[in-house]
Amino acid sequence: MAVQHFDFLVLGLGGVGSATLYHLASRGYQVAGIDRFPIAHDRGSSHGHTRLIRQSYFEHPAYVPLVQRAFELWEQLGIEHGRDVYYETGIIECGPKDGELVSGVLASAAQHNLDVEHLSVSQARDRWPQFGFSEHDSIVYEQRAGFLLVEQCVSAHVELAQWAGAETFCDQTILEVKSESNVVRVKTNKAEFTADKVVLGVGAWARDLIPELADLITVLRKPLHWFQADDALYSRKSGCPSFLFETEAGHYYGFPSSDCRGLKVARHSGGEVVSDPLQVDRTLDETEREDVRKFLSVHLPGVSNQPTDHTVCMYSMTPDSHFVIDRSQADGRIVYAAGLSGHGFKFTAALGEVLADMASEESPAFDLSLFQRCRFD
Incomplete structure (x- = not known):
């Protein structure tokens, strides 16, 4: 089977991945998303019908600008897709x-x-x-x-991404993410892909697919x-x-x-x-x-x-219950959001935008210093 190449691969299509897929596709990139389960499945963290969204964030004031942007993006998603979320x-x-x-x-x-x-x-x-x-x-x-x-948020992001040209590959287990000189190679149980950049939003599987988080999550x-x-x-x-x-x-x-x-x-x-x-x-x-x-x-x-x-x-x-949003220590072409610690779904519309910015070498509009991996070193 021929290896398919994309500008970006998004691994995991839950809350974070579906939003990232949407933001990259809406910018005109060739992008594909991969998940081991069907869209809006009930095997991870992005299901259960409803998730809270609140603005005066007790966990840390640094979250407030991010959740304010998320409010805007959720409302935009509902309008664009024609579905209340x-x-x-x-x-x-x-x-x-x-x-x-x-x-x-x-x-x-x-x-x-x-x-x-x-x-x-x-x-x-x-x-x-x-x-x-x-x-x-x-x-x-x-x-x-x-x-x-929650499930409507995920499916709406994926559907809009597909309408913008994104491809999705479900029921595929990610076996390897390998850095090579010119591309990042991703092997699944069914196919092989390459990309210029890779974004991971793999939830509970971050320990397996992001080595620098294996002992943290x-x-x-x-x-x-x-x-x-x-x-x-x-x-x-x-x-x-x-x-x-x-x-x-x-x-x-x-x-x-x-x-x-x-x-x-x-x-x-x-x-x-x-x-x-x-x-x-x-x-x-x-x-x-x-x-x-x-x-x-x-x-x-x-x-x-x-x-x-x-x-x-x-x-x-994570040990401090704050997110980890960063580039891979081993390969800067790989970016991720992980360790959302049970309070992350409300942010995922904005996190998708942030990860799309990071992957495409644009500067995110937010101070992300609270979420850097190096705070645990």
């Missing part, structure tokens, strides 16, 4: 006064002049009687927040849960916001009901270590469901304890 619900963020969540939100809001409301417990109870708040809670609300329809198994809920109280159409809580037991987040499965909730902190992403346990331990039931009983007491669905995804964690 983002729904604004607003978000409640609640935690102890001395915790990291609310203090981080307020710090980012102050640094970037963002509009957030800092509410008293009585104000929050009056406004959202369907939520439970303790007297010791600190509560903020941000209207510029909501959720993305830990993959965690993360169950997502849906429960029956009264639409009059907990649906998007009734005005229920998304939410993020910092509690003694951990961080929990969720979304108002948007389909027949009801309200979605998950624990952000913790997680079982995954040694092989292909062998992750996708069954649900009842103790995992009971954990989120306890959270719901305190903070969303009107939600039924009757589950309707679940799924399992993976987080690819």
